[in-house]
Amino acid sequence: MTEVPTNHNSRELYNRLLTYVKPHWNKFLAVIVAMVIYAGTETGLAALMKPLIDGSFVNQDSEIIKLIPLLLIGLFLIRGLANFVTTYGLGWIARNVIKNLRSEMFERLLVLPASFFDQSTSGQLMSKLLYDVEQVANATTDAILTLIRDSLTIIGLIVWMIYLNGMLSLIILLTVPLIGLLVYKVSSRFRTISKNIQDSMGDVSHISSEMIEGHREVKTFGSQNYENQRFEQANQKNRRQSMKMVATDAISQPIIQLITVLGLSGVIYLATLPEMLETISAGSFISFITAMFMILTPLKRLTKINSKLQRGISASESIFNLIDEQAEIDNGTKTLKDTRGEIEYKNVNFSYNNDNNLALEKISFHAEPGQTIAFVGHSGSGKTTLVSLLSRFYPSTSGNIKVDGIDINELTLASLRKQISLVNQQVVLFNDTIANNIAYGHEQHVSNDQIIAAAKAAHAWEFIERLPEGLATQVGQNGVLLSGGQRQRLAIARALLRDAPILILDEATASLDSEAERHIQSALETLITNRTTLVIAHRLSTIEKADLIVVMHNGHIMETGTHRELLAKNQHYAELHRLQFQEEAVNL
Ligand SMILES: Nc1ncnc2c1ncn2[C@@H]1O[C@H](COP(=O)(O)OP(=O)(O)OP(=O)(O)O)[C@@H](O)[C@H]1O
Numbered sequence: 001m002t003e004v005p006t007n008h009n010s011r012e013l014y015n016r017l018l019t020y021v022k023p024h025w026n027k028f029l030a031v032i033v034a035m036v037i038y039a040g041t042e043t044g045l046a047a048l049m050k051p052l053i054d055g056s057f058v059n060q061d062s063e064i065i066k067l068i069p070l071l072l073i074g075l076f077l078i079r080g081l082a083n084f085v086t087t088y089g090l091g092w093i094a095r096n097v098i099k100n101l102r103s104e105m106f107e108r109l110l111v112l113p114a115s116f117f118d119q120s121t122s123g124q125l126m127s128k129l130l131y132d133v134e135q136v137a138n139a140t141t142d143a144i145l146t147l148i149r150d151s152l153t154i155i156g157l158i159v160w161m162i163y164l165n166g167m168l169s170l171i172i173l174l175t176v177p178l179i180g181l182l183v184y185k186v187s188s189r190f191r192t193i194s195k196n197i198q199d200s201m202g203d204v205s206h207i208s209s210e211m212i213e214g215h216r217e218v219k220t221f222g223s224q225n226y227e228n229q230r231f232e233q234a235n236q237k238n239r240r241q242s243m244k245m246v247a248t249d250a251i252s253q254p255i256i257q258l259i260t261v262l263g264l265s266g267v268i269y270l271a272t273l274p275e276m277l278e279t280i281s282a283g284s285f286i287s288f289i290t291a292m293f294m295i296l297t298p299l300k301r302l303t304k305i306n307s308k309l310q311r312g313i314s315a316s317e318s319i320f321n322l323i324d325e326q327a328e329i330d331n332g333t334k335t336l337k338d339t340r341g342e343i344e345y346k347n348v349n350f351s352y353n354n355d356n357n358l359a360l361e362k363i364s365f366h367a368e369p370g371q372t373i374a375f376v377g378h379s380g381s382g383k384t385t386l387v388s389l390l391s392r393f394y395p396s397t398s399g400n401i402k403v404d405g406i407d408i409n410e411l412t413l414a415s416l417r418k419q420i421s422l423v424n425q426q427v428v429l430f431n432d433t434i435a436n437n438i439a440y441g442h443e444q445h446v447s448n449d450q451i452i453a454a455a456k457a458a459h460a461w462e463f464i465e466r467l468p469e470g471l472a473t474q475v476g477q478n479g480v481l482l483s484g485g486q487r488q489r490l491a492i493a494r495a496l497l498r499d500a501p502i503l504i505l506d507e508a509t510a511s512l513d514s515e516a517e518r519h520i521q522s523a524l525e526t527l528i529t530n531r532t533t534l535v536i537a538h539r540l541s542t543i544e545k546a547d548l549i550v551v552m553h554n555g556h557i558m559e560t561g562t563h564r565e566l567l568a569k570n571q572h573y574a575e576l577h578r579l580q581f582q583e584e585a586v587n588l
């Protein structure tokens, strides 16, 4: 969570939160009315004690005896109704605000640039979406409830007590602030401890999730003891902090009760003084005591309101920060249609953090429609970066990139990306059926025949056919139920069905067994035909067939040419080729 916002900031955040409640103002009004009524019935309840005692028990007044049960039932009916309207109404407003905030956050996430995702972990973002939103709604709901209902209840009860007996009320007016102060102190200690508990909980969850996800590594590296010790520490810290909470709670309850009893004893002492006894009836006395006890609960809540509000406000700051993030720049106006697929990079420079640290420098090359350009080079030489500029995942710092002769910045993002199919190094599958994964991103309905055709062309049909549920098979989270090679073939089928004129292919480095390799090889060849392809190539066969090979090193282009030309030159490519592909060449 972010740090506590300043006052000025709090006000702004608070006002901004209110704009989410505004559309529901009529329901909010009903809730306020219900809260006022509820507070009134609380005072009424204390007030009812007076005629109950005086009329029924002391004076044996038969009229009143009959009336009291009816009054009591009536009072609770009204109170119940008011309570329902308050709880339901506030809940309704809160759930709607939560839903709207979540939608806004998700919609924003959809348009945020790649650089934003580079800088945040998915855990942080998820926790904003899941917890911060709930936190805001719960905290503000509670705060509103306390601010209006509880304060009105307290005021009502105090007014009633003063009406009953001004002298006795003095004692209350002395005790109440004392109890308030104590509860305030205790709750601020609670806050500190509960932050520590949250932190230690974070450690517990972080260590255990690392272990669960990395269970293979833990086993392989034999690090069970190490993990166990780490966990033990966090677990122990969590226990200690929780015990502090328990201790504070255990000690504060008796103290509060003691202060209350001191006040009560004072009231009883004063009330039983001879001169007082004459002025106060039994009913008034009991009613007074009742009111005194009834003040305690709302009072406790009132003293906690500030911390609650603070928590809500700082959660809302974290949410609004996300909603205010700058979306991807999409200023282009032109749209591409029937793209031929000509690509040109001209003197392109790029740095990830807009500093002097260039990840790409003076990149220029040209691809005719339908050609295949292969990028080779050591790990970290900038290959993935280079191709990701074409989809405008990142803006180039200088130079230009053109598709069909049009600068990509002049195009709308949607129309540019529609021309590009992407098959990534790590295939991303969605937790859905195979059919839906292949047809992913198609707005119109895609027939089963089309999906099967794509699967066949991608050599994926062989394994899909053998699955008991075929195309309807669920692939599991990120396709865990499939093998690496099967996942790749699904990605190829997806790209085939998308049928975009430009293809970006980041070949997987992991080598597969020769059977799977052969399948993927033929699938890729089908995919590459008739498309302009930028391929980050690790397979010798892909490289040999490329129209142009671009050799990258440290963000620069070292050499370009065909396989033959570059071998004949006997420089960088020849060297790289000797190092990386010799074995493969022997095996082929
Ligand atoms: N999101 C990012 N933010 C900051 N720097 C990055 C980011 N992605 C890559 N880099 C840096 O840019 C350089 C080029 O990385 P890139 O991923 O383009 O290499 P690559 O040639 O694709 O390597 P590989 O063959 O291992 O996939 C590296 O130095 C890397 O550290």
Ligand SMILES: [Mg+2]
Pocket (backbone or CB within 6 Å): 383, 384, 385, 425, 506
């Ligand atoms: Mg890469």
